[in-house]
Amino acid sequence: MASLTEFSLTDAVAVLTRTPATLNALLRGLPDTWVLSNEGRSSEGKDTWSAFDIVGHLIAGERTDWMPRVRVILEHGEARAFDPFDRFAQSRESQGKSLEQLLDEFARLRAENLAALQALNLQPDDFARRGRHPALGVVTLSELLATWAVHDLTHLHQLSRVMAHQYRNAVGPWSAYLGVLHCAGHSA
Amino acid sequence: MASLTEFSLTDAVAVLTRTPATLNALLRGLPDTWVLSNEGRSSEGKDTWSAFDIVGHLIAGERTDWMPRVRVILEHGEARAFDPFDRFAQSRESQGKSLEQLLDEFARLRAENLAALQALNLQPDDFARRGRHPALGVVTLSELLATWAVHDLTHLHQLSRVMAHQYRNAVGPWSAYLGVLHCAGHSA
Numbered sequence: 508m509a510s511l512t513e514f515s516l517t518d519a520v521a522v523l524t525r526t527p528a529t530l531n532a533l534l535r536g537l538p539d540t541w542v543l544s545n546e547g548r549s550s551e552g553k554d555t556w557s558a559f560d561i562v563g564h565l566i567a568g569e570r571t572d573w574m575p576r577v578r579v580i581l582e583h584g585e586a587r588a589f590d591p592f593d594r595f596a597q598s599r600e601s602q603g604k605s606l607e608q609l610l611d612e613f614a615r616l617r618a619e620n621l622a623a624l625q626a627l628n629l630q631p632d633d634f635a636r637r638g639r640h641p642a643l644g645v646v647t648l649s650e651l652l653a654t655w656a657v658h659d660l661t662h663l664h665q666l667s668r669v670m671a672h673q674y675r676n677a678v679g680p681w682s683a684y685l686g687v688l689h690c691a692g693h694s695a
Numbered sequence: 696m697a698s699l700t701e702f703s704l705t706d707a708v709a710v711l712t713r714t715p716a717t718l719n720a721l722l723r724g725l726p727d728t729w730v731l732s733n734e735g736r737s738s739e740g741k742d743t744w745s746a747f748d749i750v751g752h753l754i755a756g757e758r759t760d761w762m763p764r765v766r767v768i769l770e771h772g773e774a775r776a777f778d779p780f781d782r783f784a785q786s787r788e789s790q791g792k793s794l795e796q797l798l799d800e801f802a803r804l805r806a807e808n809l810a811a812l813q814a815l816n817l818q819p820d821d822f823a824r825r826g827r828h829p830a831l832g833v834v835t836l837s838e839l840l841a842t843w844a845v846h847d848l849t850h851l852h853q854l855s856r857v858m859a860h861q862y863r864n865a866v867g868p869w870s871a872y873l874g875v876l877h878c879a880g881h882s883a
Contacts (some may be wrong), residue, residue: 512728512861521725522858532716533851537709540700643868650867657859657866661875663721664855670710671848673700678845679838680831687849690878 563597580638751785
């Protein structure tokens, strides 16, 4: 475990800052086949997510999850559990919008949230402050902030898998060598 | 299978064109902890790859794999097998270079290769032309080009996983919800 990195606000913010531009470079202007296709139905019979859905989900997190939870910890500690994260908010939020509008909206909200985080001027002692997750129980502020960054990465991981899925047949026998085509869909 | 996309040169090139800018947005200027850390030793005791190693591997592919194999198909068909892909070329290629130099080099080589691909002026009939992979046997030109694009995506998938791994402990109990932390490392 010694080789794993401890939380640092600078390191977490370095990832959080880069995600909007990463998604923009990857997705803006792509043909619809990459943007609107998903991985079919899940084993529970639900529609899996397209790239468009994933960006909508990231927007919902910016609006209702990450910074609101930071504030709950700072204001209420463990006394008040976080509101549950609505994992399906994006179907309402994204309706009638283009991918380009969603990318712009995500970039704007992320920049606002990182500015608000900076304005809190958190000190090393603050990162151990505790809050209460409705399902996971006691968590710390540093765990919340680390999760915000890894949540970006889990959806980048999903996004590359959803896109690759569209060429599952097109690659022919090379599918044996392409690990992304063997991912069990753990980050749906 | 009907929902999967058939190969189209335009769609494949749309992905291939975007990868250098995507990696640039994700990686340039990131703290070393994200760029130089890997996932530890593999089950065979080998070092796994860092973000730095992955960019080096993509450079090696541009130099020795993708377009050289396109040319082998067009010039020799099945008569000449492709040269095997050296999956460890990057340790020599990248030595003494900075991540920023590698990102620039990858962007330059990719742009040159896509210009060379364009200059071939491939026609629909060409995509069924056959070549011979040293291990997989007969493959087609469209399979090779689709694989080039999905190879980018498999390494983006790996990259997000390698980065997320560094915060495996920092996220605390949230690890249960973060699919990227449950990926079995199939795209090493």
